[in-house]
Amino acid sequence: MKTDIVLAGVGGQGILSIASILGEAALRDNLYLKQAETHGMSQRGGAVVSHVRISDDAVASDLIPVGTADIILSVEPMEALRYLPFLKEDGYIVTNTTPFKNIPNYPNEEEILAELKKQPRCIAIDADAIASEIGNRRASNMVMLGAATPFIQITPEKIEAGIQRVFSKKGEDVVNLNLEAFRAGRNFALANK
Amino acid sequence: MQKNLFLGVEAIGQGAIDGGISGVYAYPGTPSTEITEFIQESELAAELGIRSKWSSNEKTAYEAALGMSYAGKRTMVCMKHVGLNVAADAFVNSAITGINGGMILTVADDPSMHSSQNEQDSRFYAKFAMIPVLEPSNQQEAYDMVREGFALSEELGVPVMVRITTRLAHSRAGVERSEVLSSNELQLPSDPSQFVLLPAIARRRYKGLLEKQKDFEKAAKKSKYNSITKSSDRSFGIIACGIAYNYLQENYPIDDCPYTVMKLTQYPIPEKMLSKMEKHCEEVLVLEEGAPVVEEAVKAAFKKDIKVSGRLSGALPRDGELNADLVAKALGKEVLKGAEIPDIIVNRPPALCQGCGHQDMYKALNEALDTFSKGRVFSDIGCYTLGALPPYKSIYSCVDMGASITMAKGASDAGLIPAIAVIGDSTFTHSGITGLLDAVNDGSNIVVVISDNESVSMTGGQDSSALGKVESICQGVGVDPAHIRVLVPLKKYHEQMVETFNEELAFDGVSVIVFRRECIQAAAKRMRKAKKIKDNPKKQYS
Numbered sequence: 001m002k003t004d005i006v007l008a009g010v011g012g013q014g015i016l017s018i019a020s021i022l023g024e025a026a027l028r029d030n031l032y033l034k035q036a037e038t039h040g041m042s043q044r045g046g047a048v049v050s051h052v053r054i055s056d057d058a059v060a061s062d063l064i065p066v067g068t069a070d071i072i073l074s075v076e077p078m079e080a081l082r083y084l085p086f087l088k089e090d091g092y093i094v095t096n097t098t099p100f101k102n103i104p105n106y107p108n109e110e111e112i113l114a115e116l117k118k119q120p121r122c123i124a125i126d127a128d129a130i131a132s133e134i135g136n137r138r139a140s141n142m143v144m145l146g147a148a149t150p151f152i153q154i155t156p157e158k159i160e161a162g163i164q165r166v167f168s169k170k171g172e173d174v175v176n177l178n179l180e181a182f183r184a185g186r187n188f189a190l191a192n193k
Numbered sequence: 194m195q196k197n198l199f200l201g202v203e204a205i206g207q208g209a210i211d212g213g214i215s216g217v218y219a220y221p222g223t224p225s226t227e228i229t230e231f232i233q234e235s236e237l238a239a240e241l242g243i244r245s246k247w248s249s250n251e252k253t254a255y256e257a258a259l260g261m262s263y264a265g266k267r268t269m270v271c272m273k274h275v276g277l278n279v280a281a282d283a284f285v286n287s288a289i290t291g292i293n294g295g296m297i298l299t300v301a302d303d304p305s306m307h308s309s310q311n312e313q314d315s316r317f318y319a320k321f322a323m324i325p326v327l328e329p330s331n332q333q334e335a336y337d338m339v340r341e342g343f344a345l346s347e348e349l350g351v352p353v354m355v356r357i358t359t360r361l362a363h364s365r366a367g368v369e370r371s372e373v374l375s376s377n378e379l380q381l382p383s384d385p386s387q388f389v390l391l392p393a394i395a396r397r398r399y400k401g402l403l404e405k406q407k408d409f410e411k412a413a414k415k416s417k418y419n420s421i422t423k424s425s426d427r428s429f430g431i432i433a434c435g436i437a438y439n440y441l442q443e444n445y446p447i448d449d450c451p452y453t454v455m456k457l458t459q460y461p462i463p464e465k466m467l468s469k470m471e472k473h474c475e476e477v478l479v480l481e482e483g484a485p486v487v488e489e490a491v492k493a494a495f496k497k498d499i500k501v502s503g504r505l506s507g508a509l510p511r512d513g514e515l516n517a518d519l520v521a522k523a524l525g526k527e528v529l530k531g532a533e534i535p536d537i538i539v540n541r542p543p544a545l546c547q548g549c550g551h552q553d554m555y556k557a558l559n560e561a562l563d564t565f566s567k568g569r570v571f572s573d574i575g576c577y578t579l580g581a582l583p584p585y586k587s588i589y590s591c592v593d594m595g596a597s598i599t600m601a602k603g604a605s606d607a608g609l610i611p612a613i614a615v616i617g618d619s620t621f622t623h624s625g626i627t628g629l630l631d632a633v634n635d636g637s638n639i640v641v642v643i644s645d646n647e648s649v650s651m652t653g654g655q656d657s658s659a660l661g662k663v664e665s666i667c668q669g670v671g672v673d674p675a676h677i678r679v680l681v682p683l684k685k686y687h688e689q690m691v692e693t694f695n696e697e698l699a700f701d702g703v704s705v706i707v708f709r710r711e712c713i714q715a716a717a718k719r720m721r722k723a724k725k726i727k728d729n730p731k732k733q734y735s
């Protein structure tokens with residue numbers, strides 16, 4: 001059993017915290033893991049991507065080969081489409097629909113959403129709206145992580161434990177907010193799968 | 194055993210701590226920066242008293258590490274690939290002096306230039322200086338090789354290079370730690386002339402280094418990190434170096450590869466291993482990250498007329514990073530194509546943060562230069578290099594750290610007046626000071642802009658060696674204090690900034706204009722750290 005995830009977003013959107021929660025949960029589950037990240041220049045508002053590979057067996061390459069990723073998990077709609085070549089034929093796209101516009105030539109939003117709709121297995125979710133409703137827009141990446149769980153081999157309970165560990169220093173309120181966001185994302189994905 | 198989830202760079206930092214270092218020396222540079230940051234933040238390193246503050250540049254870092262080794266202690270020095278150009282004088286000569294306490298140079302190459310000006314391959318440098326290289330294929334090996342590397346350095350009597358590339362540096366995996374080795378006692382070299390490279394001594398030591406080459410090769414041959422796995426199919430063999438070994442395994446799990454595989458992760462390349470490959474294989478493919486260093490060596494070593502392919506032959510691209518797909522293609526395997534990227538997707542290049550002081554500086558500079566022809570601003574390396582892109586399009590050069598001041602001087606000498614240099618505070622103390630001294634001594638007509646955000650920002654906000662010292666350094670170098678101007682780059686001071694530019698552009702001589710406002714990201718980081726210390730005052734922070 002293996003899960004190859006392409007995590008996408010824009011520098012500063014916090015995809016690295018999704019990656020580290022997943023990574024830690026995998027390790028505690030005695031699974032093998034490799035997780036390649038983007039550091040450096042492109043963290044200044046550029047496109048960033050992380051390849052997360054979780055498996056029962058040792059993982060060789062730090063990068064996912066083209067056409068084999070099980071899911072693209074993106075916190076930004078255009079960034080989800082950028083990595084389409086990595087997705088396997090029956091792979092899932094799980095993406096936030098709120099655009100991050102930090103460039104003057106950001107494409108027409110409708111066209112991006114239309115392009116996503118064209119994809120056979122795509123879960124598009126307004127994570128920012130869900131997170132705001134719960135209490136803080138910044139928890140939108142936990143909504144996205146939750147939405148990806150139906151496609152990941154680690155149980156949601158174990159990921160929740162990871163969220164608890166990562167946010168515990170910031171107090172109980174922050175932990176609960178993030179857990180709630182996570183569950184909301186998961187429920188959305190289960191209902192719209 | 195409990196595994197730690199480590200980035201490659203973190204595995205190296207932990208390996209050095211557990212390997213018994215007394216100090217790490219480094220100047221930041223992607224993708225090597227987090228090695229030193231890991232040690233700076235490690236509670237164990239603080240307990241053990243491992244020194245870890247940033248150096249002003251890679252040369253000062255390298256020499257300080259060599260001094261620590263002279264005193265008998267184990268030490269590591271870290272840098273990105275181009276940093277080794279800066280430290281090259283010390284590096285090459287340190288192979289001849291040799292070491293006393295174990296010394297590792299960890300150098301991080303950046304194939305595909307994710308965050309660099311070039312993709313030079315540090316293995317060339319190691320070959321040039323004639324020292325051994327360890328090139329881990331994964332995070333666990335990175336940890337083990339560094340931890341054990343100090344003893345190897347002590348055994349062989351020279352510094353050992355650990356070469357990694359961006360992918361390994363910035364990828365996480367589970368890593369098992371081993372026991373922490375104790376550090377060395379202070380003990381000077383037994384031969385007091387060892388480090389005195391006067392010609393007569395240098396000649397003797399250089400001969401010694403040449404003689405040692407066979408020991409280095411022997412060490413590589415018996416290294417547990419090098420191996421040959423033979424196959425009965427003699428038609429084809431593969432030499433996989435460093436991380437390329439993973440890409441091979443992605444295509445053929447180790448026990449399942451139909452061909453003979455030589456794993457090469459410790460250099461110099463053992464000749465005996467190559468002759469085994471020559472005997473056993475009718476054709477050889479070399480998989481290596483970076484330049485065709487091994488491919489060339491293999492071609493030269495083989496006496497039989499055997500086809501050797503790799504990056505030189507065109508089986509793999511000559512430039513850029515490898516991956517499992519490129520390796521699959523070179524192996525003649527079918528590669529999936531994947532879906533197309535939709536046409537509407539546009540690039541998202543990096544940009545200066547909203548509210549960054551460099552922006553205000555560039556706006557004023559552009560306005561002041563509006564009446565002059567274009568092409569007279571020389572710049573340097575840092576966040577401010579993004580001033581080359583729209584909407585600013587202010588700068589016309591970015592070559593190597595410090596080159597802004599010296600290139601502006603040369604262009605001004607040639608008659609391009611006014612000529613302007615734009616440099617950051619950290620780049621200024623890294624390599625700008627000596628160039629400024631040249632300009633002062635020569636009475637050059639240049640305007641030097643020091644865009645001082647009080648941090649090394651491009652690499653993530655490390656402490657700048659220049660903090661609080663910029664004006665006094667300029668004065669010390671001999672710039673007339675009347676032409677050292679200090680401004681705050683904020684929109685409300687725009688007119689004043691333009692006016693100051695106009696005044697200094699009109700002055701025939703060396704002017705320095707310092708624009709000082711803390712980087713917003715560094716300020717945020719500083720406040721997060723202050724809060725951490727307030728919340729937990731007993732914990733040690735570097």
Ligand SMILES: Cc1ncc(C[n+]2csc(CCOP(=O)(O)OP(=O)(O)O)c2C)c(N)n1
Pocket residue numbers: 220221222223273275276277279574575576577594616617618619620621646648649650651652657712
């Ligand atoms: C020889 C060398 N060492 C290190 C680097 C990596 N590097 C690129 S920019 C930079 C920081 C520059 O800091 P500063 O000049 O203060 O500019 P800022 O990014 O803060 O604007 C560093 C360390 C490099 N490119 N070359």
Ligand code: SF4
Pocket residue numbers: 044544545546548549550551576646650651712713714715
């Ligand atoms: S990190 Fe700092 S210096 Fe770099 S662009 Fe952002 S604010 Fe400016």
